[in-house]
Structures are given as structure tokens and as C-alpha cells.
Amino acid sequence: MASYTHFSDEELIALIRERDHSALSEVYNRHWGILYIHALKMTHEESEAQDIVQDVFINLWTNIDKLDLKLNLDVYLFSAVRNRVLNSIRNRKTREGYIDLFSLYVEQHSLDAIDYISEKELLQSIEEIIAALPEKMRMVFELSRRGNKSHKEIAKEMGISEKTVKRQVSNALKILRDKLNRPESLIISIIFYHYR
Known part of the structure; x- marks a missing residue:
């Protein structure tokens, strides 16, 4: 195909x-x-x-x-x-x-078309920021948000502690929030619903 x-x-x-x-x-x-x-x-x-x-x-x-x-x-x-x-x-x-x-x-x-276009641009910005995260942080974040894995599952898969997983996810969200200047709840909802 x-x-x-x-x-x-x-x-x-x-x-x-x-x-x-x-x-x-x-x-x-x-x-x-x-x-x-x-x-x-x-x-x-x-x-x-x-x-x-x-x-x-x-x-x-x-x-x-x-x-x-x-x-x-x-x-x-x-x-x-x-x-x-x-x-x-x-x-x-x-x-x-x-x-x-x-x-x-x-x-x-x-709402008008501007809202829709703006949200698409926000999603693209999120993608770019995630791609630029430090490698381990990016891997943890993607397993958590895109792979829908628990902190325990990620810790076992990557050979790190659950505390480290939690900290890496938290740091990734902080970077996204700071760079995008948007509420964390909005960022999480967009990531969750786009990759579900």
C-alpha cells in the first residue's frame, strides 16, 4: 500500500x-x-x-x-x-x-478558524520541544504520555527508580510549560488526546 x-x-x-x-x-x-x-x-x-x-x-x-x-x-x-x-x-x-x-x-x-490553526501550531511546538529534551528525559516522557505506561513500568524497563521517572516527567512538563507559556493542564490534555 x-x-x-x-x-x-x-x-x-x-x-x-x-x-x-x-x-x-x-x-x-x-x-x-x-x-x-x-x-x-x-x-x-x-x-x-x-x-x-x-x-x-x-x-x-x-x-x-x-x-x-x-x-x-x-x-x-x-x-x-x-x-x-x-x-x-x-x-x-x-x-x-x-x-x-x-x-x-x-x-x-x-471559535473561528484561528483557534483551530493556533492549536495545530501549539501541537507542532510541543512536538519540537519534546524532540529537543535530553535523551533520557524524552524517553521517559514519551513512555509515560505516549506509551501510557505507569511510572513503575517505565522504571523497570529503563532500569531506573520510580522517583527518577516521576522527576523526569515533572521536569519535562515544566520545560513545556515554561517554553510554551501555557497552563500545564492544557498541554497534558493535548498530548493525551492526540496520542491516545
């Missing part, structure tokens, strides 16, 4: 129009994580966020010839997720607190 990792989004869309499943998989892998983060921030429900993003990609595949993709694919996908979240919130109108929920969404999440 051909590798599409170096293809542009525009090239992948052209291949999807030709019903190339591998091209769709590449678009999915490239954009799923960041779209999921946005959906989760809006819905606060993991399963709902997953369903919304999944529906966006299903729609991309089934209706590719009907979609207006003159805009950047990032912008289209971001808008599609946002619109589906809005629809989901509207569909809750029979539930208690609908008006408050909708008002809260509009107040907190009146």
Missing part, C-alpha cells in the same frame, strides 16, 4: 474523490486528534465528542462530491465539528437547562 504521509491535504481530497480509502485514512489520522480535542472542549462528553468527529469523517467520505472544499481542509473540518456540536446542543432542547447550556456554549466557544 502506498504511503500518503507526504501528500498535501488537497492531494488527499482529490484521491478521496476517486474513492481511495487509504487517502481517507491518512486524512483521518492527520486530523482526528485535534478535532477530538475541540469537540471534547465543547461537549465535555468523551463518547459524544468521538461520535461527532466520526460522523464528520463519514460525511466527508459519503458526500465528498457535494461538499464545498474550496476552503482549507482544516477550516472545513473544524467548522463541520463545530456545527455538529451546535446541532447536538440544539437537540437537547427538551432536557432541563437547555437554554443555559446553549448560552454557555455561545459564550465560551465562539
Whole structure:
């Protein structure tokens, strides 16, 4: 199977129009994580966020010839997720607190394409900082955050103490926080949801 990792989004869309499943998989892998983060921030429900993003990609595949993709694919996908979240919130109108929920969404999440692009840039910055960490710290951090391993498992695998593992992870997060000037909770959530 051909590798599409170096293809542009525009090239992948052209291949999807030709019903190339591998091209769709590449678009999915490239954009799923960041779209999921946005959906989760809006819905606060993991399963709902997953369903919304999944529906966006299903729609991309089934209706590719009907979609207006003159805009950047990032912008289209971001808008599609946002619109589906809005629809989901509207569909809750029979539930208690609908008006408050909708008002809260509009107040907190009146997002535009700039938010989506900025978050992608943040993710790229995180990647660059992680790559530049001292080797042992980087290995510990990646096993912890990307490999989802416990401190005990990492200590055993690398032949170091659990205390050292904890310190290395803490130091890596401090470096990320200081270099990015962003809250640690935001950095952790982006790393966790992008690499889950």
C-alpha cells in the first residue's frame, strides 16, 4: 500500500474523490486528534465528542462530491465539528437547562478558524520541544504520555527508580510549560488526546 504521509491535504481530497480509502485514512489520522480535542472542549462528553468527529469523517467520505472544499481542509473540518456540536446542543432542547447550556456554549466557544490553526501550531511546538529534551528525559516522557505506561513500568524497563521517572516527567512538563507559556493542564490534555 502506498504511503500518503507526504501528500498535501488537497492531494488527499482529490484521491478521496476517486474513492481511495487509504487517502481517507491518512486524512483521518492527520486530523482526528485535534478535532477530538475541540469537540471534547465543547461537549465535555468523551463518547459524544468521538461520535461527532466520526460522523464528520463519514460525511466527508459519503458526500465528498457535494461538499464545498474550496476552503482549507482544516477550516472545513473544524467548522463541520463545530456545527455538529451546535446541532447536538440544539437537540437537547427538551432536557432541563437547555437554554443555559446553549448560552454557555455561545459564550465560551465562539471559535473561528484561528483557534483551530493556533492549536495545530501549539501541537507542532510541543512536538519540537519534546524532540529537543535530553535523551533520557524524552524517553521517559514519551513512555509515560505516549506509551501510557505507569511510572513503575517505565522504571523497570529503563532500569531506573520510580522517583527518577516521576522527576523526569515533572521536569519535562515544566520545560513545556515554561517554553510554551501555557497552563500545564492544557498541554497534558493535548498530548493525551492526540496520542491516545
